[in-house]
Amino acid sequence: MSFEITIGLIDRVKEQVFNMVLDCYSGLSDCIYLDLRLGVSESKFSMAQKGVSKESREEVFGSIGIRVIAGRDITASGYFGSYIGPSDVRNLDMFVKEGISCAWRRAVANSSFKSRFKKVLGELGSSLSPTRLKEIEVCRDTFSLPFKEDPTAVPLQRVVKEAVDASSVVEEIYGSCGHNTVYVYTGLFRELFVSSEGAFIDQSYPLTEGFVSVVVEDEFQYDHLGGKGGWEVLYGDNAFNKTFREFAVDLARDTLELSKAPVLPSTDKEVVVVTDPHFNALLVHEIVGHPVEADRALKMETAYAGRSWFFRGFNRNQIGKKVASELVTVYSDASLHGYGSYRYDAEGVRAKRVVHIDRGVFRGFLNSRETALILDEEPNGSMRATQAHLVPLIRMSNTVFAPGERNPEDILREVDDGYYVVGHHTPSIGESRENFSISARRIYRIKDGNLREFYRSGAVTSDSRDFLMKVDAVGNDFKLFPMPNCGKGVPMQALRVGNGGPTMRSRAKLVGMK
């Protein structure tokens, strides 16, 4: 058998790994659960700046992540993660067993301390509980997201050329007064999930993306084009319906134009704002997507990513309550063709469509097996990690504002005095996601239903519930965008998710740069 790390490694070892997990599980004392993820990726990457290739890489990575839940009096978790190399594959039995032992030792130690502290802490120890998982249908499946042009077959030189060409055409747009950086990436990912419950899932997906950042004088703009597809993503099979070169050129032209535009004047009061689908992609991500992650709701992320304005406690939350205008519906769906597409999550749970806000009323969270048990919900398959050696977290899949029925041009035409917000830039959000300030790429003044002058360096700011409650028009122009860097966890995991929506109209204040 070859010990090389390739996508094909999983074919060579998956039965062996599955049997090892079952064998180890039966031999571990006080162990109630064990799972293992083995992931491999093969990818190519290139970076160019100002029309010159700076870096390129052809990479193969393999890694492994193990979870154990064990304990005599009260169960607790332990984890182990590691990259793997050919020597680890050569000694796979020993490598996997050592990893399982390490995770088990941590779980057992954790259990022992939990039990001890529960007694010592008295009343404060009453909430310390056994770590348990909600029951699920155990699945055995092989699933691959399709592609047209195999990322592993694209020559590295082609990736380099794509980056250089895009960077070169961008350079021509602004002459000598700017700078650009272009990244191009294509790869194939595969992950095996096996568990002591008998789960055996082999899942793979392609990923191709391009990133452009442009600086013209002090104007900095960036954007990302990508999809869970093969090389075809860069040639029009993407949310923008553009080739990567067209996308890069458009961004450069936009940046050049914006560099000469006036800065948005701040408004003292709320004004009418019409927000385009690209802006709304980041909006739904920040003020709904994140606070519907159940770990945030249950305070597990308080020290890092914050809490959730949808949930203060079991007796103090928004479930069943109005949180938005009845024109607003928000849901997550991993079956949509976007960055958040997958079939099974990192606990082997089949991903389900989850409605978070249904015509203005809050309905539910993205969860894990552990949080589903606490919230008394069914697991909906929302646990993911960027790589197998990292512990999964509750993450958005494709989380979106649902489309409405209005023509977006009519939504604009109806505005006597307001602003049209085009494209998102950078967010800043309150700790429980209760308040936001999201800068836009450009903002137009609307007068008597027509777009007038446009501005740069402006942001939309509002309390989240206020904004959602004041939505009075939702368009039929739904779009799903790739969001490449949703950061969460320690160590930080920057996961790709899908977010989107249609044109919407609401009210908010605008803040211009000082």
Next chain:
Amino acid sequence: MKVEVLRKCVGDGLRFIRFQQGVREAEVFASWNENITIRINYTSEIPCSGVHEPKSVVSYGVGVLAVFDTPQGIKVGFGSDTGDLTIEGVKRALERAKKSSVYDPDFKTLPSPSYGSPVLSSYHDGTVMEIGDEEVVYLGWRALKGALAVFRKKGFMRNLIVGGDVTILKEKVAVANTNGIDEFDESSSMFASITAVIEDMNAKGTGWASATYLNRFRPEEAGNMAAKNAISSAGGRRIGSGVYNVILGRQAVSMLFSEMIVDALSLDHIDSGNSPFVGKLGQKVASDIVCVYDDGARPFEVGSKRITCEGIPTGRTDLISGGRLVGFLSNNYYAKKYENNVVKFIPRNGFRFGDEGRDFKRIPSIHATNLVIEGTREVSSQKLISGIGNGVYIGRLWYLYPVYGLAKAHFTGTVIGDSYIVRDGQITEPLKPNTVRINDNFMSLLKRIVAISRKKSPTLTWGSREVIVAPEIAVKCIRLENVAEFIEEL
């Protein structure tokens, strides 16, 4: 994994590469890292685990940066190999480097050993390198116990949240190149960062602890500090929107520098034009009292390293001196690119930091190590507070980003805890967490600094590698907005 194994890998690897045809220069870098994180999650009203995730990630391998003579000219390439420190791993990495090589006219040469000798030696803790699983897990419980002990003693038993983590980072590296660099490094660092909340009192406090030696590491002190700060902040009230004199506490100062100013002071951002410091070398960019420097060789600091990931000894790089911009952080690539007869940048900040440690899969980029902020004149914390008259003490900032791009220096963020209202030079009452948004411009803010505290402490922000050795600073006229009043109805 012994560091001698890594040294042998790079030594053997370089000897092999020297004999390869067409290789003009080469650098071999090998590393072994273990990142152990114990995540804490305690909630008094919701079933919880206490120590939620005791976990670790191990990574090791080799990276080769090579300069090739080709018929088309000089090309530079990088390749790596995971999990194999034998000559076979080096060969595969070299092959990948060759395949991925590109012509980059900005690449000059690899570094040479002309920057002095390393200052630090044998500064890692051998005990930490061998720490067992049970002891590791117990560190997390110690941090939690520290917080709960304070709550219990003070009679706070309901609506409590304690979260955060204890992290141990073990890093071993070896690096050698054809210009004569042959170095190694071994470091251990421990951090605890804890947040404590009394939810029904809208009280939130932060605590942290760091050390390079296990016998000096006190995670329970991080827990104590967080709980005490939470209790101090109970019963906070809102302020109206307006312009205020502000004291930025150490965590807030760390956020400001980690999220924005460090990048803006890095030569790669100057190169791209995406920094407000472009064209300002030698000019006044801050108040006269402000001095900022990076020093990777400070003893006992968790950000310290013996060498950079390019094999260059760490040391001090002055950035702002008496308010004047005097330098930038740099790695070898940008230092060589910008070297001329007038100015020379010493590349003391070329690191391969990734989430797992010093990552053999990366080429060196620019990172701060221990960024020190100090004043030409410094005062006590008490004097700092009394000096602002009426204003706000901001302990912790959140989601601070340059929302219109770094070059414009405008930022926004929210105040999430450890904050107080100041009247007549005295702290009078807590500021309610999550009720204030700050909008400002950091270039302007640096010029409005009026006082800097004598006492500093090393602080880390979520997701950052650098340590900010931060004082408290007093700043005039910061715009603060009252936000999210609806949250009280929920």
